[in-house]
Amino acid sequence: MALLEVTGLSAGYGAVDVLREVSFSVEQGGITAILGANGAGKTTLLRAVCGMLRRRGSIRFDGRHIGKDATEDIARLGIAHVPDGRGTFLDLTTEENLRIGAYVRRDRDAVAQDMERMFGYFPRLRERRRQQAGTLSGGEQQMLAVSRALMLRPRLLLLDEPSFGLAPLVVRDIFRILRAINAEQGVGVLLVEQNAGLALDLADAAYVLETGKVVMSGTAGTVRSDEAVRRAYLGY
Amino acid sequence: MEAFLHQVFSGLATGGIYASLALALVMIYQSTNHINFAQGEMAMFSTYLAWSMIDAGMPYWWAFLLTVSISFVAGVAIERIIIRPVENAPVLSVVTVFVALLVIFNSVAGWIFTYTIKTFPSPFPEQPLFGNRYVSSHELGSIGITLLVLLALYLFFRFTPLGLAMRAAAQNPLSSRLAGIRVGWMLALGWGLAAAVGAVAGMLVAPIVYLEPNMMSGVLLYAFAAALVGGIDNPFGAVVGGFLVGVLENLVGAYVIGTELKLTVALVLIVGVLLFKPAGMFGRVFVSRV
Numbered sequence A: 001m002a003l004l005e006v007t008g009l010s011a012g013y014g015a016v017d018v019l020r021e022v023s024f025s026v027e028q029g030g031i032t033a034i035l036g037a038n039g040a041g042k043t044t045l046l047r048a049v050c051g052m053l054r055r056r057g058s059i060r061f062d063g064r065h066i067g068k069d070a071t072e073d074i075a076r077l078g079i080a081h082v083p084d085g086r087g088t089f090l091d092l093t094t095e096e097n098l099r100i101g102a103y104v105r106r107d108r109d110a111v112a113q114d115m116e117r118m119f120g121y122f123p124r125l126r127e128r129r130r131q132q133a134g135t136l137s138g139g140e141q142q143m144l145a146v147s148r149a150l151m152l153r154p155r156l157l158l159l160d161e162p163s164f165g166l167a168p169l170v171v172r173d174i175f176r177i178l179r180a181i182n183a184e185q186g187v188g189v190l191l192v193e194q195n196a197g198l199a200l201d202l203a204d205a206a207y208v209l210e211t212g213k214v215v216m217s218g219t220a221g222t223v224r225s226d227e228a229v230r231r232a233y234l235g236y
Numbered sequence B: 001m002e003a004f005l006h007q008v009f010s011g012l013a014t015g016g017i018y019a020s021l022a023l024a025l026v027m028i029y030q031s032t033n034h035i036n037f038a039q040g041e042m043a044m045f046s047t048y049l050a051w052s053m054i055d056a057g058m059p060y061w062w063a064f065l066l067t068v069s070i071s072f073v074a075g076v077a078i079e080r081i082i083i084r085p086v087e088n089a090p091v092l093s094v095v096t097v098f099v100a101l102l103v104i105f106n107s108v109a110g111w112i113f114t115y116t117i118k119t120f121p122s123p124f125p126e127q128p129l130f131g132n133r134y135v136s137s138h139e140l141g142s143i144g145i146t147l148l149v150l151l152a153l154y155l156f157f158r159f160t161p162l163g164l165a166m167r168a169a170a171q172n173p174l175s176s177r178l179a180g181i182r183v184g185w186m187l188a189l190g191w192g193l194a195a196a197v198g199a200v201a202g203m204l205v206a207p208i209v210y211l212e213p214n215m216m217s218g219v220l221l222y223a224f225a226a227a228l229v230g231g232i233d234n235p236f237g238a239v240v241g242g243f244l245v246g247v248l249e250n251l252v253g254a255y256v257i258g259t260e261l262k263l264t265v266a267l268v269l270i271v272g273v274l275l276f277k278p279a280g281m282f283g284r285v286f287v288s289r290v
Helices: A042-049 A071-076 A096-103 A108-121 A123-127 A138-150 A168-185 A196-202 A222-227 A227-234 B004-031 B039-055 B061-086 B093-112 B137-159 B159-172 B173-178 B185-211 B215-230 B235-257 B257-278
Strands: A005-015 A017-025 A033-034 A054-061 A079-082 A157-159 A189-192 A203-210 A213-219
Touching: A005 A042, A005 B185, A017 A033, A017 A042, A017 A054, A017 A189, A017 A203, A017 A213, A033 A042, A033 A196, A042 A054, A042 A189, A071 A079, A071 A108, A071 B173, A079 A138, A079 A203, A079 B039, A096 A108, A096 A138, A096 B159, A108 A123, A123 A138, A138 A157, A138 A168, A138 A222, A157 A168, A168 A189, A168 A196, A168 A213, A189 A196, A196 A227, A203 A222, A213 A222, B004 B039, B004 B137, B004 B159, B004 B185, B004 B235, B039 B061, B039 B093, B039 B215, B061 B093, B061 B185, B137 B159, B137 B185, B137 B235, B159 B173, B159 B185, B173 B185, B185 B215, B215 B235, B215 B257, B235 B257
Parallel strands: A033 A189, A033 A203, A079 A157, A157 A189
Antiparallel strands: A005 A017, A005 A054, A203 A213
């Protein structure tokens, strides 16, 4: 059974539907990428899964229906979301941001260990530990956002354009760590990206979204070798 | 010199009370961007509760603790029942609700307890403490309790997971919900804390201004001034502003314009800050691209 199984999902803002009857899934320990241009509905899709906006359709997480649950309850089930714009708590310190990520956990010792682990992944964050998160650079804030999400010990990680606006070296770091976390702990990943090449390298399944509809799907390999996808999103 | 020092100390004592109430205002402002105009009347009502208990024979400190606890619960209930339905309403609707709360508390207090002015006991002895000549024991005690309350709040917000979650919820509600924080309850807790702090302020100021349904109107005005001087979004600023306004009010009243015009100081401060430095001493300056 898939970790996340979404069927016939429609969602939008106000009276307008941005997503229309979208279906996709993330396997246990799998990485699914959602590709698409600006305005295709990628961010809306992640927000709909987390109950941040009006949605219809079936969303099942580990067999459980979460299509009507509140955002905070969905987070408590083990779905962490690295949102569009990174969602940094600007006035809190780096360390406090990480502690917020682990807010719902009660296993204090393990939380302390996880924090050390994050500092191991991203040594820059350790250096900035007591610094206000608002003073961090864009790349550091993205590392912080990923770490904050991981502090929840999620079973499913939603990532909204983690490469957006970052230097190639930072992007490489973040993707290397995502791969490691997926492989070592079996955390499922739902990745939304404009950078299709990067996303397809990481993912095992991919969906292409155009104006709110899935126009193509398959294994990462199939999608990559598709002529239209190659021209439109990979640019060669 | 002696008279001057006396003015300064009594200014610090009332300043501490302004600081507490200003802090209550800032706590709610930070998470909702609204000024709770009913904060003063809620404190007044709490003080009446304490008076009833003491009048019925309860020892002062028991009545004090019980009043603070009841006020906390009442604050949470007010947020859940009255404020929550207008959470996403336009700002004028919310202001109307706050003003309605103010009027309701004021008239219900008048209706139950009458408008007759009552004396409210001070828990501190009549004679000045430590044989000093500058400051009465109620003033010294008020300063002490205020500082204790401020310290407790600081420790709570700085070092406990719940305090951290409340700060997070005030700063970035969306991101907080993604971390599993129940933002609605954090707001309610904030209201509870503000009501509890207000109750302390009310009980400390009542022996000075006497107990009656309108006793907080002047105090609330000073608290507004304090919050604005310090920066409406900064708790530390509110506290500094409170003590500053208390001392300034006393000195200007004693040496410049006379006690009858003291309240003008608050109004001049409010208008002055809004005109010349809207962010206050420690507030954040908001810059936006248009």
